[in-house]
Amino acid sequence: MTALLPHGPAFIRAQRDSFEFPYLLANHAPMVLEAMRQMGASNARIADWYAAYVASKNVPPQAPPQGTLNADTWRGALGDRAREADLRDFFTAEAARLGPDGAIRLYLPEMAQGMAGSAIHPLMRMAYGVIGGNTAEIGHALGYWAATYLHVPLDHSATARTHDPLDVITGVYTLPGADSYQVEVDLLWHNIRAVCGLPGFASLAGSLDMVPDTPRQMAAAALALYAQTMDFSALHAVTGLHWLRTIAPHLDDPMPLYPVLWAIIASLIPKIGFPTLPTAEALEVMRQTPAPDWPAIFAAACASDDEHDISLTFSAYQEQQIWGDPLYQVVAARRVGLIT
Template sequence: MDTSDGKTIAPRITAYATGTLDEALQRLHGFGPERLGRLTNHAPMAVEALAARGQAPGVHRWLDLYAGKLEDFPSRVEPINAADRRGALGDPRRAADWIDHFTRALAVRPWRDVLAEWWPRLLPGMYGGSTHPVIRVGHAVRTLLAGEHTEARLTELAHSLGYWAARHHPVSVHRSALPYGVGTAPAAVALDAVVPIAERDGGFPTRLGRVAELPVWADAVTDPETVRARLAELVRAATHRYATHGHGEETMLVHAATAPNAVLRTLPALPHELWAPSLQAAWTASAAVTAMYAPDEPVPYVPPGTITPEEVAERALAHGDEHVIKLTDTALDFADEPALAAALRAIEISAPLR
């Protein structure tokens, strides 16, 4: 697949070590999507990324290390019904109810139909849960697009969509058309034009509430293949940017790349009419995270040397941090020099899983 700058993205994953991945997902589905009432369970995303990148032999060992961050599946309140949906949307207390709802839906309808129905409903609220719900959906959809619709993978999609519905959180951000043409500029230029918020204390929800204005970018794009190309360009630019800007907040700035990449990975499963609004939601997420966590100054770029993509994946597994694993997974979608440098930078500045 080509991007708008003529560069080619590395081939998407087309096969998994199915047994290991499904075993890991089954092992995880007895646990909830969060812990401590606010922190995301990253394990389903990380094990999918490891399996996709040839690291399946280390998946269960990694899970053993991560097990202390897992909490039991949450309590149910009452089943979601048509009359209740609007009130239950965005209510984290209803996470189990939403997961049950999508489990029932996926048991009787094709997964693409369920996704197409709910994607436009959920897309405006992709900023809840620090964008983790949409990222988890992107990982789940990638497994299904690989061609094996196993029970574990469909259950994972139900958990992912249920988590998104429970953490659904829209934002209202003014779009400013800047005088020097950011709207049609390369994605890297657009990200450079994002103005950091003035007060950069507090967690993700607090900072998100302070993002009042973002530049317009790619808002006139409607052709599906151009949408795909611009979205891929955005993911690449955000990934490359991490190599020099990741120190602003080594964990949260990962999402400037992984959130739009989740949308990019989902596009092939969606009707074309949903692609353009998906691009705009992904841009808002990436730009907002940039505004919330960008450092005052970049650091010099450090080339990755002669390391191979396979070696980078191995280093990410050895390091173990879930955000390192997920950024590396996104970087390996491109596997160019700046993307590998970004993955190595994440490994360098992030605390390892112990």
Template sequence: MFTSLKGIYPDPSAGERLPSLIADIGRHSGEFPVLLANHLPMVLEAMGRLGASPARLEEYAEHYTRIHAVPFPAAQLGQLDASNWETVLGQREHEGDLRRFFQGVVGEIGGHAAIRRYLPRLFPGVAASATHGLMRLAYAVLRSDDTEIAVALGYWAATYLSYDAIPADRRRDAIDPVSLLLDMHADPRLRNIDAPTYLLWKWIEAVGKVPAFRERLGRLAPSPDLLGRMRPASLALFAATMSFEALHAVTGCHWLRLVSPHLDEPQRLAMHFWEVVMALYTKIDMPTLPSPEVLDQWRTVRVPPDEIIAAAAVASNDEHDHSLVFSAFEEFRDTGDPLYKVVAARRMGLIDFDANALQGQVTG
């Protein structure tokens, strides 16, 4: 098996270069103009684990920072502490202040303890920066990087986005995340939603104001096996659509899996994350999901070796290629489901996939 799937950098010198490179890049803001997520600290780690050389990592870091004009956080606006940090949730201009607050917390009690203590307050706002606050935290946990944990908590808090005013007495009677999607599919009120589309998080925010969608919020039960149910549902949705939105469902489940061991009630974070997936489901016209039989046929599609898929991702300048392929490999490691490798190969254009004939062939 490809060595990076065991958490080893195929090029050991990349592993030596990454800490200082990510530390330098990590000083930049979590977003760049206009309100788009800065993936760079995370995808550099993914690229390294997929086999990138130090030269490729440095080249991509320079390219990304330059073309996106990634800024630094705003200068200090105020002093935050445990008594007042929540008053600036969702206020991007306070990203620097929130970073400094969490740097103090992490310095005092450590990164993992900070996650356990403070992240539950941020659960409802997991849509922060279109879930990329979660991404940054997950990669910080993957790296056991306390500096990045503090940055990620500050980023998540500054871009916090939640669905508010859900009735407290609403019955959490849904245990299957797929059933909620199918229920939405059958509701014509959720079609042709008029919402801004240039930012993913703006769509998530806008859908949260649609009455027919709000009826479904708060219904998912935070059962202990919720993430285990969400992962195959997300994979099926992405395999069926290969959409940008469903890609974030697959990668997001990986991020949840990384963060969950550091939480007392990880299923509550998963519950809020799935409501974000539900919002994005409306953006891709709420397709039906493939049957188990069709998914099983797709699993038989022949794909290139891991090294070829990984090399294609490393060579790409699209941060979503690095993110998807690394998460797909990691989820395959954990589940053994070959469909993860099929969607990774498809994303990289390495197989010709005829969804009607249910066949795929290696290109080139």
């Protein structure tokens, strides 16, 4: 990794845009611009990418504020996208007052079960705020999380318990209604909301007992799922676990957030098409696929206009540094078209 450039004007402008663009799709720009910066893109390329993204997605500016929120009133705006500016202002001020670490520790645990909002992209924004050391972005992420809050049900009273995250995934294959609900084409969070609302889902999602090794197991399972399918929804399993791992050190106890994220990942199994999970032998074959070095993958990602090429590449790189699995490099190279 090369020395980081300072944030350019495009990043500053991106911070002023709305969290979402029509229709209720996540605005990736602030996070992708940070990922490009981390991967060594020039400020000129970052500016060009941002201009093209805003134009193609019709990203609007943030709507005007409706009224000031404070420590006693912000909860009344949970899940209200119309209060985006008010929530952003409140949490940005709190991040400045408490510091990014203090703001995350104080506010995120209370909102943890709302992680499904905007298809977990508030988690993405928070992670990239941490990666970039940007206090304002932590405030924006908390405001985004609050404005799009979508509850994930977890019933921890289920008598059948498991320590294996894959049991939750495979449980969706036989969950009544999971194979017949109406799949929403555009919005992942509509799929998440529909499957999370099925009878029995809360008990299934709440049956997972965390142990210290569970985050690693989840990362391995998410990578296997994506490597097998190269599916857009499965991509968010890999990236989402990177984002949660990134913010975990800023929480007193990050473990309760993992079952929430895993429930969200499990809820996308019907949209992915109930894929056959790969065997250990099949994964090893994929793992042995020759792939270019990371600088070449970074260059291809940063040359792409697809925000998910950039997001997946940087997350895969960061996850490989922690977990050591070369399959991350293979799927990143495949995602950006360097290998087949």
